[in-house]
Amino acid sequence: MAFVRAQKSKAYFKRFQVKYKRRREGKTDYRARIRLINQDKNKYNTPKYRYVVRFTNKDIIAQIVSANIAGDLVLAAAYAHELPRYGLKVGLTNYAAAYCTGLLLARRVLKKLEMDDEYEGNSEATGEDYSVEPAESRRPFRTLLDVGLIRTTTGNRVFGALKGALDGGLDIPHSDKRFAGFSKESKQLDAEVHRKHIYGGHIAAYMSTLMEDEPEKYQSHFSEYIKEGLEPEGLEEMYKKVHAAIRADPTAKQSEKQPPKEHKRYNLKKLTYQERKAKLIERLNALNAAAGADDDEDDD
Amino acid sequence: MPAGHGLRSRTRDSFSRPFRKKGPTPLSIYLRTYKIGDYVDVKVNGSIHKGMPHKFYHGRTGRVWNVTKRAVGVEVNKQVGNRIIRKRIHVRVEHVQPSRCHEEFLQRVKTNDKLKAEANARGEVISTKRQPKGPKPGFMVEGATLETVTPIPYDVVNDLKGGY
Secondary structure (H helix, E strand, C coil): CCCCCCCCCHHHHHHCCCCCHHHHCCCCCHHHHHHHHCCCHHHCCCCCEEEEEEECCCCEEEEEEECCCCCCEEEEEEEHHHHHHHCCCCCCCCHHHHHHHHHHHHHHHHHHCCCCCCCCCCCCCCCCCCCCCCCCCCCCCECEEECCCCCCCCCCHHHHHHHHHHHHCCECCCCHHHCCCEECCCCEECHHHHHHHHCCHHHHHHHHHHHHHCHHHHHHHCHHHHHHCCCHHHHHHHHHHHHHHHHHCCCCCCCCCCCCCCCCCCCCCCCCHHHHHHHHHHHHHHHHHHHHHHHHHHHC | CCCCCCCCCCCCCCCCCCCCCCCCCCCHHHHCCCCCCCEEEECCCCCCCCCCCCHHHCCCEEEEEEECCCEEEEEEEEEECCEEEEEEEEEEHHHEEECCCCHHHHHHHHHHHHHHHHHHHHCCCCCCCCCCCCCCCCCCCCCCCCCCCCCCCCCHHHHCCCCC
16 A cells, blocks of 8 residues: 555645535525525515425425524425325326425415415416416415525426415416426427326326336336326326315324333433532532541541 | 725725635524614625725724615714714625624613512612712721731841852
8 A cells, every 4th residue: 555645634624614514415505595585674574485395205395484593484394295195195206296295385374374265376277377366455475486406497396396386376486487398499388288297197198108118117117006006097187186185175284293212321411510510519528528537547 | 006095905804704704604694684773883794795885884883774675774983084973874784793882781771671660560669770889898807917027137247148
């Protein structure tokens, strides 16, 4: 093994400035965050809500968050893993599921704020660009889309979630440029294509193609769909039912959690300042008593 | 060529960011709210180029007289010749910190209000005025042993023993 002189000296580490923790973790884009959170100073403490959409490998997270110095506060949240409750058991991270999650979040927030009767949103998902009209009594709930670190390409699933929230009745400034079905040549949104994506039409088409051409791949790829008994033609019906179920009851269900099990403590408990002082006094008294006893013995 | 007296002259050190704090600014700066009448310190953040005050105001404290979308108006005292002028400047919030100069007063107001309310409930009249510290009370000196020091006659022989 050759001797290589150390690349990074002590001086290097002393001068090294670490990036913010969430930047090191690669989770937060601070440039975008500053611009999303910055509230006009002459609006004082009015919260500025952002609609956070994040995708994991198996789940979709949609939240309405307002920023705070102590930590951001989540007003309402919806997850794709809640969709089985409304009848959607498979395909929980596709465009259609993102639409459902966005719709669920929007209805949940509006119900929480008691605005769900005024702002019905778009009950029939047509794929066209829809923006909420202000009602007589209150202005619509305004929030800003926070995509996080994803690349905003046309047809990305975050925009499916955005469409779900818009149709649910939230006021989110947007353009139709990035919805699935927008063509760069004609600079127009093809509402039909977008509608197909919302109802899983692109998945149904792929299912049909695979069924004819490669049945084995179809069996392996869509095994969960087959288990549920879902045919390509029945997908649209299913999604319509899910939308209706979401609109009927969007309230979040609290899961019953047992209090966590108590574990045996393997290390010493850290003492408080009072306890440490008391211990010291005890030790000193013991020492003095012992010293006193020794002195008495020596004297004798 | 001569030095030049531009807007940001002589600010190489005062406007530079502190060691290992360069780059993005913490978000809490943007989440603070300022009301008219608050005291604020003006401290320039060299990485934000917009809404910078002039170098004179760096380190000054003033009161907020205006709040706009991204900035606050601060009223700062400046000595011009033989008088002090109240200057009104607008500064972006990144260059402003809430000042603690007034904090002790505001706390005292709170506690005094509470004491007055309690005394009012009891029906007594109390004075919440601050009193200056008076002279220390008298005390007996303890554990003092008296040592009388007298001069001794000068002993020439012994003192010159070292060198002569």
